Amino acid sequence: MSKKQLAHHRPKWKTHIGFVLATVGSAIGLGNIWRFSYLCYKNGGGAFLFPYLIALFVVGIPLIILEIGLGHKMRGSAPASFASVSKKWEWLGWWQITFVMFGIVLYYSVIIAWCLNYFFFAFDLSWGATPDKFFTETFLISTGSPFQIGNIRTIILFSLAIIWFLNWFIVFKGVQNGLERASKIFMPILFLLTATIILWGLRLEGAMEGVAVYLKPDFSQITNIKVWMDAFSQIFFTLSLGFGIMIAYASYLPKKTQIVRDSLIITGINCLFSLLAGVGVFAVLGYMAHSSSLPISEVVTESIGLAFVAFPKAISLLPAFSNIFGILFFGSLVIAGLSSSISIIEAFTSGIVDKFHYSRKMVVSALCIVGFLGSIIFTTQAGINWLDIVDHFLTQYGLILGAIFECLAIGWFFKVNKLRGHINHYSGWKAPIFWNFCIKVISPLILVAILISSLTEEFSHNYGGYSPVAIILIGRDWLIYTLFAALVIAFHPWRLDPRKRMLVHEHDQKKKY
Numbered sequence: 001m002s003k004k005q006l007a008h009h010r011p012k013w014k015t016h017i018g019f020v021l022a023t024v025g026s027a028i029g030l031g032n033i034w035r036f037s038y039l040c041y042k043n044g045g046g047a048f049l050f051p052y053l054i055a056l057f058v059v060g061i062p063l064i065i066l067e068i069g070l071g072h073k074m075r076g077s078a079p080a081s082f083a084s085v086s087k088k089w090e091w092l093g094w095w096q097i098t099f100v101m102f103g104i105v106l107y108y109s110v111i112i113a114w115c116l117n118y119f120f121f122a123f124d125l126s127w128g129a130t131p132d133k134f135f136t137e138t139f140l141i142s143t144g145s146p147f148q149i150g151n152i153r154t155i156i157l158f159s160l161a162i163i164w165f166l167n168w169f170i171v172f173k174g175v176q177n178g179l180e181r182a183s184k185i186f187m188p189i190l191f192l193l194t195a196t197i198i199l200w201g202l203r204l205e206g207a208m209e210g211v212a213v214y215l216k217p218d219f220s221q222i223t224n225i226k227v228w229m230d231a232f233s234q235i236f237f238t239l240s241l242g243f244g245i246m247i248a249y250a251s252y253l254p255k256k257t258q259i260v261r262d263s264l265i266i267t268g269i270n271c272l273f274s275l276l277a278g279v280g281v282f283a284v285l286g287y288m289a290h291s292s293s294l295p296i297s298e299v300v301t302e303s304i305g306l307a308f309v310a311f312p313k314a315i316s317l318l319p320a321f322s323n324i325f326g327i328l329f330f331g332s333l334v335i336a337g338l339s340s341s342i343s344i345i346e347a348f349t350s351g352i353v354d355k356f357h358y359s360r361k362m363v364v365s366a367l368c369i370v371g372f373l374g375s376i377i378f379t380t381q382a383g384i385n386w387l388d389i390v391d392h393f394l395t396q397y398g399l400i401l402g403a404i405f406e407c408l409a410i411g412w413f414f415k416v417n418k419l420r421g422h423i424n425h426y427s428g429w430k431a432p433i434f435w436n437f438c439i440k441v442i443s444p445l446i447l448v449a450i451l452i453s454s455l456t457e458e459f460s461h462n463y464g465g466y467s468p469v470a471i472i473l474i475g476r477d478w479l480i481y482t483l484f485a486a487l488v489i490a491f492h493p494w495r496l497d498p499r500k501r502m503l504v505h506e507h508d509q510k511k512k513y
């Protein structure tokens with residue numbers, strides 16, 4: 001194959017709205033409903049919104065502009081884009097997509113599988129009068145310890161297989177016929193379902209008391225560093241930043257793209273969705289508190305299980321059509337989850353195809369089989385504990401460390417102004433010079449401060465009360481192994497130099513426009 005043919009493999013979005021919906025689909029996921037609501041609940045309701053919005057403005061928005069700008073300029077996946085900045089940074093792209101693909105998505109797909117199970121349970125409210133017992137003792141049959149693996153829960157394994165099949169089916173069909181088409185179907189359905197849930201929730205008795213807990217911040221929590229750590233990692237998680245996804249998706253855009261405007265649209269839709277979903281969640285919790293004449297803090301005891309314990313409890317209490325409410329709620333979680341999981345499979349596939357030029361279909365198929373097998377550990381009776389530890393380490397450290405290196409690579413080892421020039425070239429709304437300062441100084445400094453606090457917290461007590469061996473072997477080592485894998489792949493030679501690959505594209509684009 002000639003250099004030109006090698007470089008021409010890059011797919012394209014068919015429509016601009018297709019790109020926006022696919023990126024919004026990646027951003028809006030379980031994180032917006034399952035994760036955001038439990039973090040909000042855990043961190044004093046509305047008190048969480050303050051650090052959340054600060055994190056959004058100082059780090060979230062500058063970094064999404066950076067990622068979309070970088071992928072668009074370099075016309076490559078995360079590894080190819082970082083390799084085009086400098087070969088020394090290629091490992092960063094690989095590390096990001098590797099720990100997300102072989103870490104976050106492995107447990108993420110299991111949570112989508114739980115949602116699929118609960119979608120069916122909702123038909124006859126199978127969780128009965130004690131959803132907490134049902135969740136841990138009947139559904140997960142949790143051993144409570146990460147080293148007592150127990151058995152695989154076949155009911156979860158079965159729905160997990162369906163989820164991985166859907167992941168495969170969508171990504172296998174390609175960017176236009178798979179990802180873009182799926183997003184155009186999924187996102188309107190998701191918006192409709194969520195709007196129905198919110199409006200329904202707000203009409204329930206006691207809903208307003210629930211919303212008041214959500215919107216009236218308990219500022220005593222603001223000084224708690226853990227609240228800030230959660231807010232920053234949530235911003236990365238929710239915007240799929242540091243995942244390598246935005247970079248890959250932006251590489252399929254045409255040259256004339258309004259990068260700043262699109263970044264703000266994606267961020268705005270995503271965060272508005274979270275805030276509104278929070279209203280729905282707290283309205284329902286308010287109803288539950290009202291009907292059991294207890295304060296919200298007493299009706300909700302679970303954090304990670306909020307969606308699977310508190311919500312089913314509330315659903316069972318609804319005066320009418322409770323199963324329909326349950327079906328809508330868990331159905332929307334499945335759709336939100338799938339539109340996110342497909343995005344990392346695409347980001348990883350695009351990394352491998354850019355570097356090794358293997359057939360895309362073969363890569364997607366192999367990846368989904370390995371992904372399914374890797375997820376199985378989370379379907380065991382120790383699954384929820386593994387999930388908790390891996391989620392903590394990858395989101396609290398992996399995403400934040402990756403983002404610090406991202407700022408360093410672009411801010412200090414690449415001419416950040418050059419990237420800003422590129423971003424602003426076709427943009428009506430320009431990234432101001434202050435953006436350079438954010439990328440070079442503000443964002444990395446804040447992220448380093450968050451990282452140091454997380455580490456101090458980590459050393460002061462064992463996360464979640466797990467044994468140090470569990471924390472080291474399951475949490476820390478997950479980051480180390482994926483880093484090692486990233487370094488090995490990064491040292492492998494390219495079939496076509498990443499910079500040359502980009503130049504061929506640039507030449508081709510210039511002829512077109």
Ligand code: PFF
Nearest residue numbers: 027029030031238340341344
């Ligand atoms: N942005 C997603 C969410 O908030 O749920 C996070 C995500 C997880 C994206 C896993 C992609 C992914 F594969």
